[in-house]
Amino acid sequence: MLFVYFFVININGFIMRQYKNLCGFNKLVGFFFFVIIIISISGCSLGDAFVNVFDDDNNSDFGEGYSYIGTSFNYGDGQLPTKFLQNNIFLNNSVEISDTINISNDVNLVDYFFYFNAFSNEDPQYKEKKYYNSTLILPAEDIDYTYEEQYPTVSIDSSGTDFFHVNTYEFPNHRSNYFFNSVSQASNVVCVEGDYIFCSNIYGLGGFSDRAKIVSPNRANKYNFPIIATVLTPTPLGDRDIIGLARNGVPLAQRLPNTKEDYHDLKSRLDEYYGYPADSGYFYFAEPTYFTGYEDASYFFGYDYTYFQDEVDSSKSVSRSDLIGIALDGFPIYGPIEYGIQEKVPYDLDTCRGHVGPTGDKFSNTYHYHIKPVEYIEDGDENFFIECFSGTLVD
Ligand SMILES: [Zn+2]
Numbered sequence: 001m002l003f004v005y006f007f008v009i010n011i012n013g014f015i016m017r018q019y020k021n022l023c024g025f026n027k028l029v030g031f032f033f034f035v036i037i038i039i040s041i042s043g044c045s046l047g048d049a050f051v052n053v054f055d056d057d058n059n060s061d062f063g064e065g066y067s068y069i070g071t072s073f074n075y076g077d078g079q080l081p082t083k084f085l086q087n088n089i090f091l092n093n094s095v096e097i098s099d100t101i102n103i104s105n106d107v108n109l110v111d112y113f114f115y116f117n118a119f120s121n122e123d124p125q126y127k128e129k130k131y132y133n134s135t136l137i138l139p140a141e142d143i144d145y146t147y148e149e150q151y152p153t154v155s156i157d158s159s160g161t162d163f164f165h166v167n168t169y170e171f172p173n174h175r176s177n178y179f180f181n182s183v184s185q186a187s188n189v190v191c192v193e194g195d196y197i198f199c200s201n202i203y204g205l206g207g208f209s210d211r212a213k214i215v216s217p218n219r220a221n222k223y224n225f226p227i228i229a230t231v232l233t234p235t236p237l238g239d240r241d242i243i244g245l246a247r248n249g250v251p252l253a254q255r256l257p258n259t260k261e262d263y264h265d266l267k268s269r270l271d272e273y274y275g276y277p278a279d280s281g282y283f284y285f286a287e288p289t290y291f292t293g294y295e296d297a298s299y300f301f302g303y304d305y306t307y308f309q310d311e312v313d314s315s316k317s318v319s320r321s322d323l324i325g326i327a328l329d330g331f332p333i334y335g336p337i338e339y340g341i342q343e344k345v346p347y348d349l350d351t352c353r354g355h356v357g358p359t360g361d362k363f364s365n366t367y368h369y370h371i372k373p374v375e376y377i378e379d380g381d382e383n384f385f386i387e388c389f390s391g392t393l394v395d
Pocket residue numbers: 334338339346355356357358359368370
């Protein structure tokens with residue numbers, strides 16, 4: 001390595017005699033190789049040196065030496081908590097969600113329609129899913145598949161000075177390929193042998209009738225949060241399936257409440273925003289990319305993703321340092337990247353993934369969490385949003 005370094009410097013010395021005004025470049029190249037040498041001596045690979053910006057599974061880059069005990073946020077400080085929550089976290093506007101797909105004239109949409117993603121090969125049901133192949137789609141299915149749904153907003157009440165509760169229908173305010181499972185069979189589909197969409201269940205090959213559906217909401221679930229959130233000794237997430245709510249009222253789930261399946265179990269079946277429906281509602285299982293704008297190009301290729309639009313300023317575009325929701329202990333939860341610092345996770349997170357810092361909104365310089373970047377979730381990882389609760393929970 002040292003040999004390579006001196007060789008490059010010599011070559012550069014030769015070039016620089018003729019292009020003296022580029023000597024800054026010479027120093028830059030020298031410095032680069034110096035860094036390489038230091039990294040080599042330290043025993044840390046070049047890959048590690050750069051990947052560690054995101055890699056938090058060894059606990060060496062967060063949680064050690066940082067504590068924010070005593071920091072608090074008061075939702076009722078000089079204002080009505082409900083008003084603050086409606087203005088700064090939860091959405092006020094009901095929206096119509098709709099999509100139309102004709103899979104016979106766009107092969108890219110076939111993967112989306114049947115939710116083949118990068119993890120499909122790991123799915124035990126993949127053998128059956130492979131029947132949903134564009135070559136098997138018959139002219140009978142040359143129709144527009146359409147759905148239209150109405151997103152209902154959450155409602156918020158505060159009881160005295162101790163806590164507020166959020167009633168949510170656990171319904172997304174955005175498209176999901178699971179909505180296609182939820183619609184009735186199109187009236188112009190004639191079931192014939194080899195029809196692999198609505199009729200396939202007749203032939204025992206799966207089909208929409210055995211897939212999860214996003215059901216129309218008919219009852220709200222209630223979640224309680226403290227009006228004064230205070231950082232104390234951390235509380236483990238324990239066996240809690242839900243750790244908080246996203247801004248649209250969709251629960252942030254550690255596990256699916258009925259089957260206890262987690263991100264790893266569900267990843268071959270998650271929709272385009274890492275959500276999944278169950279009879280009791282729709283949940284996010286990792287970074288809700290609808291709010292952060294992160295797009296994995298290999299996930300649903302060719303699909304036209306849409307992202308959260310600020311209700312006040314529609315020109316604002318989403319970023320990975322945006323607010324995504326609130327934890328059950330009352331502290332806000334943000335995307336994985338620190339506000340104002342491009343491509344960097346915060347260096348000073350405590351053991352729960354929280355810290356005090358700028359956020360670019362009303363929570364600036366108060367305690368808040370940063371979720372794990374979805375692309376750095378590894379096999380065996382357990383917590384996908386926060387590691388523990390820093391504050392107290394209302395039971
Ligand atoms: Zn932060």
